[in-house]
Amino acid sequence: MSNSRYNALYIDDEAPARKLLLLAFSEQFDFDLAQTVEQMDLYLDSGKRFDLVLLDLELEKGSGDLIGLRLIRPILAKRPGLPVVVITKDEDASTLKTAQDAGAAAFLLKSKYDLAEWTETFEKAIKTGILNQIQDKLQRLATLGSAFVGEVAPIIEIKKTLEAVSKSPTTPLLIMGETGTGKEVAAKYLHSKSARRIKPLIPVNLSSIPAAQLEIKLFGAVKGASSEALREVEGVFREANGGILLLDEIGDINQDIQIKLLRFLEDRKIRPVGSDRDIQLDIQIIAATHRNLPELVRQGLFREDLHQRLKAVTITLPPLRERKEDIPRLFQYYFGGYGVKEYFSPEVWQQLSEYNWPGNVRELRNTVQAMWLQQLIQEKHIIDVACLPEEIRHYDPTRAYLQSGADIDLLHLPRLHALALLNMQYIEGAMRVKNKVKHDVAEMLGFKSADSLLYDIKTCFRDFPELFEMEDTFPTIKAGYPQIFK
Amino acid sequence: MPEKKVLRWLADSENQIPEALRPWAAQQGFEWVAFQSGDTPAPVLLIFSPVWNGQQYLSIEGVWAKYLAKDYPDTQLIVVGNQDTQDTNFVDVLQIQERFAAILEAAPAAIRFATAMPVFTGGMDMGERMKRFLKGHGNESMAAICQEIYFNLSPGRDALKNQPHLVQRIIEAINDPSVKNNWGTLASRWINYQPFFGYLPFYTIFEEIRLLMECLRPWFEDSDASMENIEGWFSVVLPDLKRLESLLKKLEEYVQ
Numbered sequence: 164m165s166n167s168r169y170n171a172l173y174i175d176d177e178a179p180a181r182k183l184l185l186l187a188f189s190e191q192f193d194f195d196l197a198q199t200v201e202q203m204d205l206y207l208d209s210g211k212r213f214d215l216v217l218l219d220l221e222l223e224k225g226s227g228d229l230i231g232l233r234l235i236r237p238i239l240a241k242r243p244g245l246p247v248v249v250i251t252k253d254e255d256a257s258t259l260k261t262a263q264d265a266g267a268a269a270f271l272l273k274s275k276y277d278l279a280e281w282t283e284t285f286e287k288a289i290k291t292g293i294l295n296q297i298q299d300k301l302q303r304l305a306t307l308g309s310a311f312v313g314e315v316a317p318i319i320e321i322k323k324t325l326e327a328v329s330k331s332p333t334t335p336l337l338i339m340g341e342t343g344t345g346k347e348v349a350a351k352y353l354h355s356k357s358a359r360r361i362k363p364l365i366p367v368n369l370s371s372i373p374a375a376q377l378e379i380k381l382f383g384a385v386k387g388a389s390s391e392a393l394r395e396v397e398g399v400f401r402e403a404n405g406g407i408l409l410l411d412e413i414g415d416i417n418q419d420i421q422i423k424l425l426r427f428l429e430d431r432k433i434r435p436v437g438s439d440r441d442i443q444l445d446i447q448i449i450a451a452t453h454r455n456l457p458e459l460v461r462q463g464l465f466r467e468d469l470h471q472r473l474k475a476v477t478i479t480l481p482p483l484r485e486r487k488e489d490i491p492r493l494f495q496y497y498f499g500g501y502g503v504k505e506y507f508s509p510e511v512w513q514q515l516s517e518y519n520w521p522g523n524v525r526e527l528r529n530t531v532q533a534m535w536l537q538q539l540i541q542e543k544h545i546i547d548v549a550c551l552p553e554e555i556r557h558y559d560p561t562r563a564y565l566q567s568g569a570d571i572d573l574l575h576l577p578r579l580h581a582l583a584l585l586n587m588q589y590i591e592g593a594m595r596v597k598n599k600v601k602h603d604v605a606e607m608l609g610f611k612s613a614d615s616l617l618y619d620i621k622t623c624f625r626d627f628p629e630l631f632e633m634e635d636t637f638p639t640i641k642a643g644y645p646q647i648f649k
Numbered sequence: 650m651p652e653k654k655v656l657r658w659l660a661d662s663e664n665q666i667p668e669a670l671r672p673w674a675a676q677q678g679f680e681w682v683a684f685q686s687g688d689t690p691a692p693v694l695l696i697f698s699p700v701w702n703g704q705q706y707l708s709i710e711g712v713w714a715k716y717l718a719k720d721y722p723d724t725q726l727i728v729v730g731n732q733d734t735q736d737t738n739f740v741d742v743l744q745i746q747e748r749f750a751a752i753l754e755a756a757p758a759a760i761r762f763a764t765a766m767p768v769f770t771g772g773m774d775m776g777e778r779m780k781r782f783l784k785g786h787g788n789e790s791m792a793a794i795c796q797e798i799y800f801n802l803s804p805g806r807d808a809l810k811n812q813p814h815l816v817q818r819i820i821e822a823i824n825d826p827s828v829k830n831n832w833g834t835l836a837s838r839w840i841n842y843q844p845f846f847g848y849l850p851f852y853t854i855f856e857e858i859r860l861l862m863e864c865l866r867p868w869f870e871d872s873d874a875s876m877e878n879i880e881g882w883f884s885v886v887l888p889d890l891k892r893l894e895s896l897l898k899k900l901e902e903y904v905q
Binding site for chain 1: 822
């Protein structure tokens with residue numbers, strides 16, 4: 164197990180008398196004490212991460228009742244997989260069996276207190292508990308629906324727009340946004356708010372269907388219409404009748420399909436392949452793409468008239484890097500509502516917050532899964548840096564910014580980076596003016612000697628190498644001092 | 650000359666009858682010996698019950714019977730009482746001279762009392778009294794309280810050893826009233842019950858318990874834990890508590 168500390172909930176009505184016990188384990192454990200069932204519930208209902216529960220079976224001393232035995236199941240119902248270690252003076256075999264049947268991870272007798280043995284028992288229980296909890300979380304993640312998580316202003320605006328469109332059930336909607344920003348999630352959100360929610364939302368990824376089959380897949384075909392339609396094909400338009408059709412990657416379809424789609428948008432009719440009859444349908448169309456549709460229109464790859472029809476209402480989902488305030492909310496959602504930061508070491512949270520998430524929400528979800536698997540493999544009780552995917556672990560926001568190709572805004576850089584950049588721009592300028600004659604440059608800039616200038620550049624390169632990794636930066640300095648940069 | 654049969658008898662100090670019977674016993678060829686604590690009760694033990702402890706009459710025969718059945722199963726226990734009751738191990742003190750020979754001849758060994766009880770002599774039942782002392786009145790048993798105090802204190806030894814910088818917190822924890830409350834229960838029960846135990850068979854155990862309670866009392870009652878005595882809490886108090894618990898558990902074996 165990792166060396167970081169464990170959080171334990173100690174449930175015992177005589178907890179104040181156990182101070183020495185808690186002190187003995189205080190090297191590795193932080194304890195919260197619950198002396199009543201109500202207090203226990205408060206802790207378990209809070210977002211706090213617990214790695215272990217220690218439960219004294221003899222709550223309410225003198226009652227002669229092992230109340231603790233009845234608490235094991237409720238604890239596990241609230242926190243599945245959390246190891247519950249019972250502590251008792253009752254050596255009765257039936258008590259042990261009842262505790263085990265209820266799901267206790269271990270059974271410790273007060274008369275057999277031994278720091279080393281108990282520590283080993285706790286660690287073993289925690290290890291097993293983590294395994295169970297992560298399995299539970301992975302299972303939950305696999306079946307988790309796709310809520311539209313986000314509370315930043317642009318997302319709130321988008322939700323409002325979606326709600327408005329949901330009340331106008333024939334208005335097409337165009338959803339733009341990078342890959343993984345949640346276009347299908349937005350479509351589902353609209354569907355959930357719409358009167359059409361009793362009918363299906365059918366998502367179709369247009370780019371995943373071979374062009375030759377796309378028309379039949381969309382509009383259907385009569386039996387024998389082609390080698391692709393040996394029997395009658397209904398097509399997704401008819402499947403979605405009364406509901407919503409999400410046409411993802413709309414920018415990838417060819418002109419023929421574009422015309423048929425335009426026709427549907429104009430008169431709400433489709434004609435299956437091989438048929439001589441039109442079919443009237445009632446469908447709300449949502450088109451989505453990560454591509455720049457206006458640019459495709461300019462290039463003649465996408466019909467202007469279709470674009471005009473689709474873009475009547477357009478939403479653009481912001482990339483996750485532009486709504487970083489939502490990152491904790493998304494983690495919270497995938498972690499099932501617990502105080503998510505407690506499951507991370509502080510450095511991890513720093514890395515996750517700084518990362519630019521090029522794969523957006525989808526990448527975040529995959530990262531959650533990957534972190535849990537690594538936690539499992541590495542037997543960590545919290546997620547530390549070693550559990551992060553490599554690209555996040557090694558992510559350097561300053562380097563990423565400098566290499567993004569964007570015009571550099573000094574305010575986006577840490578202070579020392581900004582000063583170093585200015586210093587090098589200063590030297591670069593002088594090198595250019597003085598045609599790389601180092602003595603002249605040193606004199607011009609007030610250095611004591613050319614060696615001092617060399618030292619300054621070397622130091623800057625050593626401390627801020629990322630400044631020199633940008634393409635076309637400081638060409639004169641690099642040409643003047645090739646020995647530094649080789 | 651044939652060896653005289655030894656008859657050990659136990660009675661309270663105010664009971665004149667055993668001494669009055671000495672000539673009769675000598676005449677019958679018995680060695681008539683007053684039972685002293687530490688004596689082996691075999692081969693025959695007569696108990697003049699109930700006994701007077703200065704305040705009330707106590708029926709001690711039940712406790713003795715269980716003790717002998719466990720530790721001296723071959724010993725003959727004969728209860729000498731004040732009632733006209735027929736039992737193989739009982740004789741009415743008024744009939745002792747006439748009936749004793751027959752009783753002695755027929756009385757089964759004490760192993761009988763593993764599953765039976767002797768004739769009850771009408772005083773305060775010390776079997777019940779012992780149970781109440783050891784088990785409490787529906788509350789925690791003495792051994793359990795002792796174990797609880799031990800459980801509360803003993804981790805302090807590990808804490809002090811592994812994290813000596815916590816010494817002040819360890820001292821504060823020992824001085825927490827909840828630890829002393831448990832001691833209070835233990836001590837008051839001992840004080841309340843101890844006067845009844847004088848004629849019971851566990852003299853050495855009770856004496857050791859008395860000494861342990863005397864040794865432990867000042868730690869819990871007279872002074873708080875401090876930098877000066879912290880080591881003693883773990884090197885003196887803990888072993889004493891452990892021993893006390895084991896003695897109490899030993900007593901529990903006789904009073905089920």
